[in-house]
Amino acid sequence: MTAMDRRAVDDRALAAPAATPTVTPRARARSQARTIVPIALAGVGFLALWQLVVWFGGYPSYILPGPATVAARFVTAWTDGTFGEHVPVTLVEVLLGFAAGAAVGLGAGLLLARSRRVSLALSPYLVAAQSTPILALAPLLALWFGPGLVSKVVICGLIVLFPVAVSTLVGLRTVDPRLLELGRSLRATSRQQLLGIELPAALPSILGGMRIGITLAVVGAIVAEWAGADAGLGWLLNLARGSLFDTPLLFATLVAIALLGVCLYGAMVAVERRLLGDRA
Amino acid sequence: MIRSPRQTRRLAAAVALVAAVGALAACSPGATPAPSVTALTVGLGYIPSVQFAQFYLADQRGYYRDAGLQVTFQNQIDPDLIRLTGQGSVDVSLADGTSLIPAVSQGIPVRYVATIYAKFPNVVFAKASSGIATAADLKGKKIGTPGKYGSSWVMLQALLGSAGLTTDDVTIVEYPDYGQLAGVEQGAVDAATGFSNNEPVQLSRAGTTPVVLTVDSIVPLPGNGLIVGTATLTAKHDALAAFVAASLRAMGDIIADPAAGLDASITAVPELASDREGQAAVLAATIDAWQSDLTATQGLGAIDPAAWTTSIAFMAGLPDGLVPNPVTADQLVTTELLPK
Numbered sequence: 001m002t003a004m005d006r007r008a009v010d011d012r013a014l015a016a017p018a019a020t021p022t023v024t025p026r027a028r029a030r031s032q033a034r035t036i037v038p039i040a041l042a043g044v045g046f047l048a049l050w051q052l053v054v055w056f057g058g059y060p061s062y063i064l065p066g067p068a069t070v071a072a073r074f075v076t077a078w079t080d081g082t083f084g085e086h087v088p089v090t091l092v093e094v095l096l097g098f099a100a101g102a103a104v105g106l107g108a109g110l111l112l113a114r115s116r117r118v119s120l121a122l123s124p125y126l127v128a129a130q131s132t133p134i135l136a137l138a139p140l141l142a143l144w145f146g147p148g149l150v151s152k153v154v155i156c157g158l159i160v161l162f163p164v165a166v167s168t169l170v171g172l173r174t175v176d177p178r179l180l181e182l183g184r185s186l187r188a189t190s191r192q193q194l195l196g197i198e199l200p201a202a203l204p205s206i207l208g209g210m211r212i213g214i215t216l217a218v219v220g221a222i223v224a225e226w227a228g229a230d231a232g233l234g235w236l237l238n239l240a241r242g243s244l245f246d247t248p249l250l251f252a253t254l255v256a257i258a259l260l261g262v263c264l265y266g267a268m269v270a271v272e273r274r275l276l277g278d279r280a
Numbered sequence: 281m282i283r284s285p286r287q288t289r290r291l292a293a294a295v296a297l298v299a300a301v302g303a304l305a306a307c308s309p310g311a312t313p314a315p316s317v318t319a320l321t322v323g324l325g326y327i328p329s330v331q332f333a334q335f336y337l338a339d340q341r342g343y344y345r346d347a348g349l350q351v352t353f354q355n356q357i358d359p360d361l362i363r364l365t366g367q368g369s370v371d372v373s374l375a376d377g378t379s380l381i382p383a384v385s386q387g388i389p390v391r392y393v394a395t396i397y398a399k400f401p402n403v404v405f406a407k408a409s410s411g412i413a414t415a416a417d418l419k420g421k422k423i424g425t426p427g428k429y430g431s432s433w434v435m436l437q438a439l440l441g442s443a444g445l446t447t448d449d450v451t452i453v454e455y456p457d458y459g460q461l462a463g464v465e466q467g468a469v470d471a472a473t474g475f476s477n478n479e480p481v482q483l484s485r486a487g488t489t490p491v492v493l494t495v496d497s498i499v500p501l502p503g504n505g506l507i508v509g510t511a512t513l514t515a516k517h518d519a520l521a522a523f524v525a526a527s528l529r530a531m532g533d534i535i536a537d538p539a540a541g542l543d544a545s546i547t548a549v550p551e552l553a554s555d556r557e558g559q560a561a562v563l564a565a566t567i568d569a570w571q572s573d574l575t576a577t578q579g580l581g582a583i584d585p586a587a588w589t590t591s592i593a594f595m596a597g598l599p600d601g602l603v604p605n606p607v608t609a610d611q612l613v614t615t616e617l618l619p620k
Binding site for chain 1: 362363367383385387427459600602
């Protein structure tokens with residue numbers, strides 16, 4: 001397939017729709033408000049419900065602290081450096097684990113898509129591995145790989161692998177056959193077919209799997225730290241619960257973990273929009 | 281269903297007869313009111329063990345029943361037990377000073393009412409062949425521990441401090457799976473933290489002479505004891521006092537006859553029978569931990585408020601922030617439930 005042919009494939013397969021009319025700043029602001037306001041209202045509603053449960057249930061703060069107590073403890077944990085010490089540790093584990101799991105998952109999905117025999121042979125084991133609770137595997141992995149960064153990356157990677165592999169497999173298997181035929185008609189090599197047609201066409205599905213994977217990577221990092229660590233947000237959860245008896249800090253750490261997951265998910269969505277444009 | 285007048289009269293007669301019989305039974309000279317029984321939920325450690333022998337024996341010998349108690353045992357992770365006890369979901373449970381001091385400092389309303397382990401059970405152990413005999417010998421050594429938290433970590437800092445050392449003067453090797461005994465046996469670490477009635481016992485039984493370093497003479501950290509919520513202490517005062525007395529009585533029975541404690545444990549936890557000899561060794565070490573110079577003079581369960589004050593000061597000085605709000609010994613302990 002020549003460069004001219006590649007352009008023809010690109011134009012046909014990935015042609016942007018007709019130019020859309022210019023959106024005014026006012027219209028954009030209204031559109032954003034329509035998105036943000038319901039989210040904010042839901043958040044306020046949740047906080048109000050939480051506080052009502054605390055009031056009417058009469059729960060002491062060491063059992064269920066109220067949102068104001070948790071917010072204050074969250075701020076303290078940032079200003080006294082507690083979160084500053086532990087958030088980067090978990091973030092590094094998540095990013096490295098995600099990178100490793102996504103890379104292996106992409107390769108596994110490709111392999112499974114390419115060969116039905118391999119897919120038949122390996123799929124049951126892939127499903128079995130995913131069905132085994134990572135909470136049960138984590139202590140074994142910490143035993144084999146030690147309580148350092150390696151075991152965390154392995155645990156995170158394992159939890160990311162399955163969704164990325166499956167989304168890659170599905171994405172590649174559902175490429176429009178007309179595009180493949182077009183590539184064959186232009187005498188594209190396998191490599192050109194894969195890089196020029198299949199992967200770009202499968203990208204929405206692959207990135208969808210990665211969106212799921214990045215949030216699961218956060219879960220993996222926390223579970224890995226429970227199995228053995230001396231720093232990180234998962235370790236901080238254990239410390240707050242078992243040594244410090246600081247339930248507000250425990251809740252504040254949960255909030256930090258949730259925010260980390262939301263930020264990483266948002267970053268993944270931004271990457272997806274950048275790569276896919278209007279296909280996102 | 282519509283009854284005929286005849287059926288209705290028969291039903292009324294039957295109800296009246298039953299009521300009359302009941303009234304007669306209640307009024308007869310021989311009838312006595314049912315004795316009041318107080319239900320107590322007792323939280324033990326995470327895994328049923330021979331270390332809870334006194335509770336099993338007291339239950340099986342009827343000490344609790346004779347005191348008007350209906351005792352139910354629950355097994356849970358220690359930090360959860362303290363919260364549940366403070367809340368009142370569990371009436372009485374076990375905790376040591378290194379957990380209780382931070383908990384009360386955070387406002388959890390619990391009190392320590394009786395000592396079970398008169399010697400602090402967390403220790404540092406090593407093979408005698410390692411050459412380690414004192415805390416000073418730990419300098420530059422590799423020490424295995426489950427993690428940099430909890431009673432073992434506090435104890436280790438106290439032990440190292442007694443020799444002018446800190447944790448920076450040793451190499452900490454973490455065993456989150458509690459495999460530090462294997463680490464010592466295989467030489468991966470020179471010493472490790474453990475419990476006086478566990479790892480050193482297993483080392484001995486494997487034919488290796490252990491050396492054990494304790495903190496009792498350094499910082500008198502309070503060992504595990506019975507704790508109750510402050511609200512429960514008021515609401516069920518007499519029942520709790522009876523529970524304490526019955527449990528201490530069973531401890532005395534086991535000290536006099538350890539086999540009775542072992543048998544009671546196996547009755548409660550049949551799985552323990554698979555290693556009777558090993559469990560007997562653990563129980564022997566546990567019995568030793570129940571007793572000290574204080575219990576010899578003041579009896580089992582005795583509490584030393586001065587030791588608590590010293591421990592509070594020590595823990596408040598640690599860098600881990602374990603005592604964020606000041607507490608005093610009288611906020612932590614009470615002797616009102618101990619037998620006079």
